[in-house]
Each structure stands twice: as structure tokens, then as C-alpha cells.
Amino acid sequence: MKPLLCVHNISKTFPGHDRPVIKDVTFCVYPGEVLALVGPSGCGKTTTLRTVMGFEHADAGEVLLGEQVLQREKTFVGPDQRGIGFVFQDYALFPHLSVLENVLFGLRGAAFKKRGGPAMTRRRRAQIAKEALWMVGLMGLEDRMPHDLSGGQQQRVALARAIAPGARVILLDEPFSNLDPDLRLATRNEVRMIAHRAKMAVVLVTHDQEEALSTADRLAVMREGRLVQTGPPEEVYNSPATAFVAQFLGRTNLLEGDATGTHAVTPLGRVELEHFTRGKVLLSLRPEHLSMQPAGDEHEPGALCVGKVVSREFKGHDMTFRIRLQSNRHEVSVQTDYATGLAVGDRVCLKARTPAAVVEPDDMTVQLTVPTVG
Structure with missing residues (x-):
């Protein structure tokens, strides 16, 4: 055509x-x-x-x-x-x-x-x-x-x-x-x-x-x-090409990692990548691309009990949670359905539901870490 x-x-x-x-x-x-x-x-x-x-x-x-x-x-x-x-x-x-x-x-x-x-x-x-x-x-x-x-x-x-x-x-x-x-x-x-x-x-x-x-x-x-x-x-x-595109088109989690082929080690644990790559990488994972379960439940294979809820945002049809990871230096957003019954302070298990996108960093990249708290 x-x-x-x-x-x-x-x-x-x-x-x-x-x-x-x-x-x-x-x-x-x-x-x-x-x-x-x-x-x-x-x-x-x-x-x-x-x-x-x-x-x-x-x-x-x-x-x-x-x-x-x-x-x-x-x-x-x-x-x-x-x-x-x-x-x-x-x-x-x-x-x-x-x-x-x-x-x-x-x-x-x-x-x-x-x-x-x-x-x-x-x-x-x-x-x-x-x-x-x-x-x-x-x-x-x-x-x-x-x-x-x-x-x-x-x-x-x-x-x-x-x-x-x-x-x-x-x-x-x-x-x-x-x-x-x-x-x-x-x-x-x-x-x-x-x-x-x-x-x-x-x-x-x-x-x-x-x-x-x-x-x-x-x-x-x-x-x-x-x-x-x-x-x-x-x-x-x-699959945004840059950190700017990832952030402009909606909420995303930007995570630094060390890639070894089709996987990378990140503050979230070992995650799958969309494309084969090696070395230091910046990854984008949308909040809806992460699954979350209470740490006390029997969780799905591959999930890591790596964080606790620091805030929750109820929007009627869904909810957005802010999770502080075990390192105490990183936070990620997770989007769930409206019925997720987790509260601030609850410990949770997280897992990437889809491969992460490797993006090019730029001067629009948000701060990747948060201040250490007691």
C-alpha cells in the first residue's frame, strides 16, 4: 500500500x-x-x-x-x-x-x-x-x-x-x-x-x-x-527505546541492572529481558507488568519477597502501590486490581510478569534511588 x-x-x-x-x-x-x-x-x-x-x-x-x-x-x-x-x-x-x-x-x-x-x-x-x-x-x-x-x-x-x-x-x-x-x-x-x-x-x-x-x-x-x-x-x-519515551507514556519503573544475555540482575532480583544484551543496562518495567502477593502466602515460582508497602493509591477500578525494596534504596510502583487487600507496612513478594525493556538513558531519567530511612 x-x-x-x-x-x-x-x-x-x-x-x-x-x-x-x-x-x-x-x-x-x-x-x-x-x-x-x-x-x-x-x-x-x-x-x-x-x-x-x-x-x-x-x-x-x-x-x-x-x-x-x-x-x-x-x-x-x-x-x-x-x-x-x-x-x-x-x-x-x-x-x-x-x-x-x-x-x-x-x-x-x-x-x-x-x-x-x-x-x-x-x-x-x-x-x-x-x-x-x-x-x-x-x-x-x-x-x-x-x-x-x-x-x-x-x-x-x-x-x-x-x-x-x-x-x-x-x-x-x-x-x-x-x-x-x-x-x-x-x-x-x-x-x-x-x-x-x-x-x-x-x-x-x-x-x-x-x-x-x-x-x-x-x-x-x-x-x-x-x-x-x-x-x-x-x-x-x-518496548520504549529511551527512558524519556518510557516515562512520557505513563508510569514506569526504571531499574539499573547487569545483563548476561537474556536476563539481568537488578534490585528486584533476576529479571528476563526482551533482547539479548550484556553489561550495565537500564530497564523499564511498567507497574502493571509486576505481580505482587503478601509475603506470608505461598507465592508463585520466581517471586522474591523483597519489599514492603510504603503507600497505596486507590483509583476505583485499580490500585497503585509503592513498594520499598529490601535494599532500602529503591522503590517501585505496582498496579493491581481494585480488590488487592494490602496495607501500608505489609511485606510483599514481587515478580516481573513480562520481560523488561532495555532503554537508553537520557537527561529525563528520574532519580533511581530514594534516601535511606530508619
């Missing part, structure tokens, strides 16, 4: 800045795929999106829409001629126009000439606009004004306006951040379904790790203007 959108080594430095905002960013997006650009604030996600759209002119690199060159050296296609849809964070709907009129507005300009140009009748344009509204589930609301719609409905109007001109690539910049949690979940599921059904390529920018993991077909994690890891959500979450 050929990609709909490819970005190769794009870089951008703003005037007055010594360092590039984005540097050598490369990725492709395929029909029916949602790619999430995720990273902390200021890492270059939105600048990447604006450069792909043509709102910013990259200093280097190329942007391809199928076989069409949108930017390369002296070639630059303006944003209104790229045939790419863009949905802003605040949706940017016209308050004085109805739902249908807002979508019709998206059928103006150079990008729409490919679907019939100025000679196309208003009746035909209205038909196309209604088809886009049907695609996002808003049929019957054509005459509503934006202030009469819910936040999720407004978001879908903005999406319909982006789809209507025939765009097969849609860029979404933090599109769900203004919605309440339940509506955010429902709306992002709808966007994912629309993308898959219409075989569109979607690039979603978000700083919300849960949103990225649950919505995207692939993640592209950014840090300081560069892509540091790209892959399916499960792969990036379970």
Missing part, C-alpha cells in the same frame, strides 16, 4: 532562535491510518503540522501528497492548494453561518477546483456538503447555528468542512482538548471510525498520552523537535 502523505527530513528554525523547532522530522501516513504526534508542550508537534499544511515554510526537507510534491527545495505549494484538511483546536466555525453554510465555505478556493471548479452549481456543492455531514453523523442539523450545537457536534462540523473538498489527508491539532472526558472519548472514537471507513490518512497532534495510545494506529513520539520513536501504540508503550 502506498502512503497518502510522506514527510522527509523537514526542519524549521524561527527568526531569533538559535535552535530549530523541528529537526529532520520524517514519517509517512497510509490510507485509513491515524498517526498521533505526541510529546510534551513545546516539542514541535504543532509546528510539524503547520509545516505539512503549508502555514509554515520548512527550511529543509520535502512534503509529498501521493506523487505530488508540496515542498522540495524551490517548490512550495500554498496551503489553499494542497488538498489537505485542517481542523483547529477551537474548530474556527463562523458563528453567523449555519452548519451547512460552514461546510459550504470549505468548498471554496483552489483546492476545490479539482472537484468541478467555479462552474459547479450551488446545488451540487450543497449535495457534497450534505454527504460530508452524513459521513460525520450530522444529517438533519444543516440549519442549526454553531451556538446551538454541543462541543462534539461543533468538532464534527469542522471535520466535515475539512472532508468536503475531497481531502484524503486530515490534520487535527489538539481537536478534543475542549471537550469533557465522556464526549472526548466518544468523539475521538468517531474520528477513528470515519478515517478507517473513508480510507483517509489522519495526523493527530496531542499531548494526552491516553488519547494517543487509544486513538492512533501508530505513535510518533517527539522530543525537542525530533522524532525519537515511531511504531504501533502497544509496541512503543511496552
Whole structure:
């Protein structure tokens, strides 16, 4: 399958800045795929999106829409001629126009000439606009004004306006951040379904790790203007390449160890590794990848009675425990179901349920030890 959108080594430095905002960013997006650009604030996600759209002119690199060159050296296609849809964070709907009129507005300009140009009748344009509204589930609301719609409905109007001109690539910049949690979940599921059904390529920018993991077909994690890891959500979450990726995508336990092939000796005991390696290593084990039992119980083979509970965090559907290991210099987090009946001070047995990921250390690595206490 050929990609709909490819970005190769794009870089951008703003005037007055010594360092590039984005540097050598490369990725492709395929029909029916949602790619999430995720990273902390200021890492270059939105600048990447604006450069792909043509709102910013990259200093280097190329942007391809199928076989069409949108930017390369002296070639630059303006944003209104790229045939790419863009949905802003605040949706940017016209308050004085109805739902249908807002979508019709998206059928103006150079990008729409490919679907019939100025000679196309208003009746035909209205038909196309209604088809886009049907695609996002808003049929019957054509005459509503934006202030009469819910936040999720407004978001879908903005999406319909982006789809209507025939765009097969849609860029979404933090599109769900203004919605309440339940509506955010429902709306992002709808966007994912629309993308898959219409075989569109979607690039979603978000700083919300849960949103990225649950919505995207692939993640592209950014840090300081560069892509540091790209892959399916499960792969990036379970097998992070660096300590930064491990920590950014959720809680994790970072443990130093001595590796001898497929195992390493750590403060948690001897743990299995994802890959064959030797020497000093830094390992990542998610809290849910550790099992825990009271020390007095008959524990499963391989479990070590190595710590005691120093805190517990009840979250309704599950619980997170903080365990101080026997060395008294390390603590780990363990996530269990809601029914685990352990209290602060209880001694426990721990075991890694999955092989640990070997990660590259970086300056984002948290302190691995805790002060010694009596």
C-alpha cells in the first residue's frame, strides 16, 4: 500500500532562535491510518503540522501528497492548494453561518477546483456538503447555528468542512482538548471510525498520552523537535527505546541492572529481558507488568519477597502501590486490581510478569534511588 502523505527530513528554525523547532522530522501516513504526534508542550508537534499544511515554510526537507510534491527545495505549494484538511483546536466555525453554510465555505478556493471548479452549481456543492455531514453523523442539523450545537457536534462540523473538498489527508491539532472526558472519548472514537471507513490518512497532534495510545494506529513520539520513536501504540508503550519515551507514556519503573544475555540482575532480583544484551543496562518495567502477593502466602515460582508497602493509591477500578525494596534504596510502583487487600507496612513478594525493556538513558531519567530511612 502506498502512503497518502510522506514527510522527509523537514526542519524549521524561527527568526531569533538559535535552535530549530523541528529537526529532520520524517514519517509517512497510509490510507485509513491515524498517526498521533505526541510529546510534551513545546516539542514541535504543532509546528510539524503547520509545516505539512503549508502555514509554515520548512527550511529543509520535502512534503509529498501521493506523487505530488508540496515542498522540495524551490517548490512550495500554498496551503489553499494542497488538498489537505485542517481542523483547529477551537474548530474556527463562523458563528453567523449555519452548519451547512460552514461546510459550504470549505468548498471554496483552489483546492476545490479539482472537484468541478467555479462552474459547479450551488446545488451540487450543497449535495457534497450534505454527504460530508452524513459521513460525520450530522444529517438533519444543516440549519442549526454553531451556538446551538454541543462541543462534539461543533468538532464534527469542522471535520466535515475539512472532508468536503475531497481531502484524503486530515490534520487535527489538539481537536478534543475542549471537550469533557465522556464526549472526548466518544468523539475521538468517531474520528477513528470515519478515517478507517473513508480510507483517509489522519495526523493527530496531542499531548494526552491516553488519547494517543487509544486513538492512533501508530505513535510518533517527539522530543525537542525530533522524532525519537515511531511504531504501533502497544509496541512503543511496552518496548520504549529511551527512558524519556518510557516515562512520557505513563508510569514506569526504571531499574539499573547487569545483563548476561537474556536476563539481568537488578534490585528486584533476576529479571528476563526482551533482547539479548550484556553489561550495565537500564530497564523499564511498567507497574502493571509486576505481580505482587503478601509475603506470608505461598507465592508463585520466581517471586522474591523483597519489599514492603510504603503507600497505596486507590483509583476505583485499580490500585497503585509503592513498594520499598529490601535494599532500602529503591522503590517501585505496582498496579493491581481494585480488590488487592494490602496495607501500608505489609511485606510483599514481587515478580516481573513480562520481560523488561532495555532503554537508553537520557537527561529525563528520574532519580533511581530514594534516601535511606530508619
